[in-house]
Amino acid sequence: MTTDTPLLSLKGINKSFGPVHVLRDVDLDVRAGRVTALVGDNGAGKSTLIKGVAGIYPFDSGQVLFEGSPVSIGGPKQANALGIEVVYQDLALCDNLDVVHNMFLGREVKSGVTLDETSMEKKAAETLKGLSVRTLKSLRQQVSSLSGGQRQTVAIARAVLWNSKLVILDEPTAALGVAQTEQVLALVRRLADNGLGVILISHNMNDVAAVADDIACLYLGRMAAQVEASEVDNRQVVELITTGRSGDLGLQPEVAAAGGAV
Amino acid sequence: MSTVQQPTDVDVPAAGDTAGIGQAFRDYLARVRGGDIGSLPAVLGLIALVILFSALEGSTFLSIFNFANLINQSAAIIVLAMGLIFVLLLGEIDLSAGYAAGTAAAVLAVTLTNWGWSWPLALAAALLTGVVIGFVIGLLVARLGIPSFVVTLAMFLALQGLMLLIIGEGGTIPIRDDAILVIMNGNMPVWLGWVLALVIVAGFALSTFLAIQRRRKAGLPAEAMSVWAAKVVALAVLIGVATYLLNQERQLPNAKITIQGVPWVVPVILVLLVGLTFILQRTGFGRHVYAVGGNREAARRAGINVKGLMITCFIFCSTLAAVAGVLLASRDNSVSPTTGGAQTLLFAVGAAVIGGTSLFGGRGKIRDAVIGGLVIAVIANGLPLITQQSGIQFVVTGLVLLVAASVDAISRRRASATGA
Numbered sequence: 151m152t153t154d155t156p157l158l159s160l161k162g163i164n165k166s167f168g169p170v171h172v173l174r175d176v177d178l179d180v181r182a183g184r185v186t187a188l189v190g191d192n193g194a195g196k197s198t199l200i201k202g203v204a205g206i207y208p209f210d211s212g213q214v215l216f217e218g219s220p221v222s223i224g225g226p227k228q229a230n231a232l233g234i235e236v237v238y239q240d241l242a243l244c245d246n247l248d249v250v251h252n253m254f255l256g257r258e259v260k261s262g263v264t265l266d267e268t269s270m271e272k273k274a275a276e277t278l279k280g281l282s283v284r285t286l287k288s289l290r291q292q293v294s295s296l297s298g299g300q301r302q303t304v305a306i307a308r309a310v311l312w313n314s315k316l317v318i319l320d321e322p323t324a325a326l327g328v329a330q331t332e333q334v335l336a337l338v339r340r341l342a343d344n345g346l347g348v349i350l351i352s353h354n355m356n357d358v359a360a361v362a363d364d365i366a367c368l369y370l371g372r373m374a375a376q377v378e379a380s381e382v383d384n385r386q387v388v389e390l391i392t393t394g395r396s397g398d399l400g401l402q403p404e405v406a407a408a409g410g411a412v
Numbered sequence: 413m414s415t416v417q418q419p420t421d422v423d424v425p426a427a428g429d430t431a432g433i434g435q436a437f438r439d440y441l442a443r444v445r446g447g448d449i450g451s452l453p454a455v456l457g458l459i460a461l462v463i464l465f466s467a468l469e470g471s472t473f474l475s476i477f478n479f480a481n482l483i484n485q486s487a488a489i490i491v492l493a494m495g496l497i498f499v500l501l502l503g504e505i506d507l508s509a510g511y512a513a514g515t516a517a518a519v520l521a522v523t524l525t526n527w528g529w530s531w532p533l534a535l536a537a538a539l540l541t542g543v544v545i546g547f548v549i550g551l552l553v554a555r556l557g558i559p560s561f562v563v564t565l566a567m568f569l570a571l572q573g574l575m576l577l578i579i580g581e582g583g584t585i586p587i588r589d590d591a592i593l594v595i596m597n598g599n600m601p602v603w604l605g606w607v608l609a610l611v612i613v614a615g616f617a618l619s620t621f622l623a624i625q626r627r628r629k630a631g632l633p634a635e636a637m638s639v640w641a642a643k644v645v646a647l648a649v650l651i652g653v654a655t656y657l658l659n660q661e662r663q664l665p666n667a668k669i670t671i672q673g674v675p676w677v678v679p680v681i682l683v684l685l686v687g688l689t690f691i692l693q694r695t696g697f698g699r700h701v702y703a704v705g706g707n708r709e710a711a712r713r714a715g716i717n718v719k720g721l722m723i724t725c726f727i728f729c730s731t732l733a734a735v736a737g738v739l740l741a742s743r744d745n746s747v748s749p750t751t752g753g754a755q756t757l758l759f760a761v762g763a764a765v766i767g768g769t770s771l772f773g774g775r776g777k778i779r780d781a782v783i784g785g786l787v788i789a790v791i792a793n794g795l796p797l798i799t800q801q802s803g804i805q806f807v808v809t810g811l812v813l814l815v816a817a818s819v820d821a822i823s824r825r826r827a828s829a830t831g832a
């Protein structure tokens with residue numbers, strides 16, 4: 151492990167929805183220039199964790215450190231201002247708007263009071279070109295007319311459009327074909343190589359093995375383990391996901407067994 | 413893993429132009445088939461209705477007097493529908509807009525006639541009434557999260573009562589101020605009508621031309637000049653014919669005074685049409701209105717202040733309703749407890765939906781109000797020439813609204829079927 155301060159550091163995060171205690175004392179470190187894979191079974195709390203980081207809702211308790219200093223992320227705009235971009239699992243696109251409008255939603259380029267459509271369209275075209283997107287007929291197409299994979303690409307393009315420091319992708323390859331998956335993974339790698347921190351949430355162990363530097367595993371709302379990818383093999387990761395422990399790694403047996411109970 | 417740079421289809425075409433009129437037409441057809449149907453059914457319906465009525469009752473329906481009448485009858489509904497579009501775009505509804513118009517009209521009448529205020533002050537008071545009503549509705553819907561249907565249903569009742577209280581025992585308050593009366597009863601001089609027509613066509617031609625130039629300069633695909641020219645010519649013909657007709661004498665041959673010229677309410681509606689279209693299509697606020705209507709959660713995650721935006725839209729709606737109220741007061745030369753009541757609101761909602769605005773939110777344009785309002789006025793104007801039974805009129809208007817709502821629902825299904 152490198153000794154420099156992590157880009158993002160979560161300490162003792164708790165989050166409940168009413169009576170449901172979704173996150174319990176979660177710690178997570180994300181380093182710049184590395185891909186951190188966040189894995190865990192359905193309902194483990196992965197999306198909840200990253201939505202808190204994105205400012206969608208506040209954590210109940212715990213500390214968020216960004217570049218070493220404590221921050222409170224009160225809303226999506228504040229997360230963006232820090233340099234955090236998120237590709238949500240449900241993509242969060244507006245079907246009735248076109249590709250360009252979606253990519254710049256909430257952060258439109260303006261000249262005076264009017265929207266600067268030409269410069270937005272140019273910038274969107276450049277970004278999509280950088281992602282090697284080949285299948286869009288027009289940038290002025292409504293998002294409702296795109297295929298699942300195309301929509302996913304638009305959501306990813308929106309996140310890399312900005313000069314960000316931390317890019318979070320929640321199952322970005324779920325709807326993609328083989329070739330597009332390769333491209334997204336290559337992009338994830340490229341982002342990290344350019345010095346950004348990347349959190350990749352995925353259920354696909356091949357994807358994780360292909361690009362991850364670190365692996366963090368949530369088990370029923372607890373952080374079972376955060377390890378370097380090179381230290382574990384596929385079988386251990388799967389064990390961590392399904393039982394919360396693997397050999398010396400992971401939660402103590404009694405904690406893991408008690409996992410679901412309050 | 414290395415990235416292979418592949419050629420892209422978003423590559424900017426070298427010439428930067430889309431091919432001529434044929435291509436533009438095919439693109440349009442493709443969009444319509446994809447569910448992006450817009451005002452097409454309303455325009456076709458309008459043409460069909462005009463042909464139908466002129467075939468059945470040609471001389472009367474087509475008379476010049478009737479054309480001016482059409483504008484007079486639809487003006488308030490059009491303005492009311494423009495306001496409703498802001499709320500409909502969010503996927504909300506405002507059932508109280510008709511009585512917001514009535515309340516604002518009552519404020520106008522009382523301040524103007526009973527209190528002797530000057531017309532600018534009285535007008536400001538009427539508009540402010542609309543702002544306050546919209547703010548209250550918006551606050552209740554956005555902050556407390558009460559469904560807009562319920563809030564505005566309550567306001568529908570409350571405003572009706574408020575109106576009675578403002579108007580008082582007298583029942584009807586006359587309007588005598590010339591500046592207010594001229595809006596719906598006066599006409600522009602003939603020459604000014606032509607100047608207006610020229611300004612509209614030239615303004616449209618210039619602004620669209622500059623937009624095309626801007627896109628070309630940026631190396632983006634732009635509309636072909638032939639398509640641009642065709643649009644300008646079509647608009648010029650349409651505006652030219654309308655202006656010519658309105659500039660004809662429409663008094664009976666032996667009458668003393670002459671009545672001719674474009675009604676003053678036309679420039680009022682045009683200014684609203686252009687201004688509000690600008691707000692919805694060219695500003696960040698307008699873009700966010702569509703975003704909230706399309707996917708509220710996505711808009712929130714993009715950092716858009718959804719609640720503030722909803723309140724603003726309800727304020728737009730009620731304030732435009734107040735403008736409609738002023739038009740009603742001007743048309744009737746008075747304000748009574750029925751001003752803005754009866755079918756006013758339903759006709760306005762109908763106008764917006766018939767024009768192509770979706771009840772599901774996220775789809776619609778200000779011009780829908782104009783097209784839909786004209787359809788409703790044509791029905792209201794044409795049917796009495798054929799049958800005296802007002803029952804039939806209601807049934808027909810209801811059926812037209814049903815057809816429009818079905819088109820809305822079907823095109824929405826299409827849009828999602830062609831998508832993911």
Ligand SMILES: Nc1ncnc2c1ncn2[C@@H]1O[C@H](COP(=O)(O)OP(=O)(O)OP(=O)(O)O)[C@@H](O)[C@H]1O
Nearest residue numbers: 167170172190191192193194195196197198199239
């Ligand atoms: N808004 C909410 N209200 C109530 N409960 C919620 C809410 N969001 C999430 N939960 C609950 O929190 C738990 C964790 O959900 P989360 O979406 O974070 O899981 P996940 O790890 O992302 O799962 P998946 O792999 O299926 O996406 C689930 O039990 C879910 O029911």
Ligand SMILES: [Mg+2]
Nearest residue numbers: 196197239320
């Ligand atoms: Mg999830």
